[in-house]
Amino acid sequence: MILYFEPQPDRAREYAALLGKEVRPTASLGAITELVNADKTAQLVLLGSGVVLPDALNFAKQMRMIRPSLGVVLLRDHLDVTDLAEALRAGIREVVLPGDVVAVREALARSLEVSRQLGGAMGTAAPAPARPTAGRLITVFAGKGGCGKSTMATNLAVALAGNGAHSVLLMDLDLSFGDVAIMLQLAPERSMVDAVGMTGRLDETGLRSLLTPFAPGVDALLAPAGPADGERVNRDLVSEIIKTARKVFDFIVVDTPPFFSDQVLAALDVTDHYILLATPDIPSLKNLRLTMDMFDLLEYPKDERIVVLNRADSHVGLTPADIERVVRAPIQANVPSTRDVPVSINQGVPLMVKDEAHPVSKAIKDLAVNRLGGGEGQQVYPATAEPAGNKRRPFLLRRGAR
Ligand SMILES: Nc1ncnc2c1ncn2[C@@H]1O[C@H](COP(=O)(O)OP(=O)(O)OP(=O)(O)O)[C@@H](O)[C@H]1O
Ligand SMILES: [Mg+2]
Known part of the structure; x- marks a missing residue:
């Protein structure tokens, strides 16, 4: 009816x-x-x-x-x-x-x-089943600025949510210069800095009070409005936010700054799937190579590193084989270059919302559905093993061991 x-x-x-x-x-x-x-x-x-x-x-x-x-x-x-x-x-x-x-x-x-x-x-048609598994953490990272991390994170969050079939938290860990609020035209009335007073006792209700809803199934946890506030969000608080968010959301998508900050490491350390971005130019590829080396040092699992080439069709004299040789890893997704991306950012509406059939949306949706288990028509809770946070040693232990 x-x-x-x-x-x-x-x-x-x-x-x-x-x-x-x-x-x-x-x-x-x-x-x-x-x-x-x-x-x-x-x-x-x-x-x-x-x-x-x-x-x-x-x-x-x-x-x-x-x-x-x-x-x-x-x-x-x-x-x-x-x-x-x-x-x-x-x-x-x-x-x-x-x-x-x-x-x-x-x-x-x-x-x-x-x-x-x-x-x-x-629980509208039937009683809610017990949540069989914790939410999956997906971190979008690149060692070089401007590769398209925030573009990927915002579009990926919408694709994973599949019109509300899954719940997704989009977390802006670019604490000093976060772009998520501006990209989605959200008023930053609440941000991660409001969690500082709840350190050590952040529960589901506290977390929900910090969120800004964006689209069906997608809530954003925004970066603080100024760099000074960003410094107040320390790595322990980031870990606590992620731990609480796993109990509430099917997926947590983390947008990051282009460097390994303490807070970023707190997220990377418990990440289930890494989306590693590069553009087809030598500095960006060199940075991806260095990122891979750092990931090896930190013992982050190789099979969860998903390398994505953004602006893949830019004709700049590098073949896919050249790129894979520099990166020493297969490219798992190619996102084309188009002026529709900056246009959508200026309008504050991700391409995934505006035009699901656009080649950029299709490439990201394919990743969301076929590689990460999100989107419409999938199980509400992906039947996956326990999250990385439960199976890996904390970063500090590893760092101490070196
Ligand atoms: N596929 C694409 N086609 C065309 N332009 C793109 C594409 N992806 C990203 N851009 C443009 O590149 C610029 C940088 O994108 P974005 O802000 O997503 O990168 P970022 O990695 O988050 O940058 P930062 O490191 O500064 O946070 C934006 O102006 C965006 O419009
Ligand atoms: Mg960004």
Whole structure:
């Protein structure tokens, strides 16, 4: 059953008839809230293009609190990136043009599928199963600045979440010059520095109070607004945040500065999958080689190092074989170079949100789904072994041993 509200009665009748008998027209947003409260199995709401945006956003935010597994799909007569970004932040799963009825049906079907998966995990359709495993930590790293770490981290987080099928924490460990807030146009009202007062006793509620929601399934833990505050977040606090986040999220994606700080090492030391980025130029490849050497010294597992070549198609006279020879590791993913990346960053909407079929989105989605076990249509909890944090020695022990 799809609960549908459109304030213009003629339009509501016509559109409901077009979509079929699965659709139940309602008289107001308040009526939908009552129906959702009364029916624990309600999974999908369709809001017509006559619903003004602020009302739709407030409704979605409210639903996210009272029924996180409920999907809200919004119709808009014109697709505008600013509206799209706001809709995503409020937790709306899809925004579609009403004239494209096939696309509307597909969006509704996708949302229902996500709700079905979440229903089991969130106790709306069945009691929540015990969480079989801790969240997986994925760190995006490069020894050289500007390789595309933040671009990768933000898009990867959205891809892993698969429209809300998985919960993902995007953590900005570039503590002095973090870009996640600006890239997603999030107001940095809360940041990691607010965790300082909770050191030693950070629990799930404390962690949640620090988060800024971005898109269905994706919450951000932002870097402090200024470099001075960044210094107050020490490695023990980073370890504590990660430990707590593993209990709450399916995936934690860490964005990093281009160097091995103490805080970055705290994350790398308990990372399950490393995304190592380089661009096809000699300084960047040399830095990746040095990073690999450092990883060897630190005994980070080789089979969890995923080397990604960003701007891979830039014609700069290096063949893939040349690159693999310098790096001494296979390139596992190639992300093309395109002006659509800076354009999407300037708009504050990751390409993965704006255009899932874009070659950049496809390359990152492939990594998320086939290499990391995220995305839609996967198990809500990846059936994996215990996380790295439980099986490896702490970094300090290793450092002391050298
Ligand atoms: N595939 C791409 N195609 C075109 N431009 C790209 C691509 N990836 C990244 N860029 C551009 O490169 C610049 C640096 O990207 P980004 O900020 O993601 O790198 P970074 O590694 O996080 O940098 P820093 O080390 O400063 O944090 C941005 O202007 C971005 O638009
Ligand atoms: Mg960055």
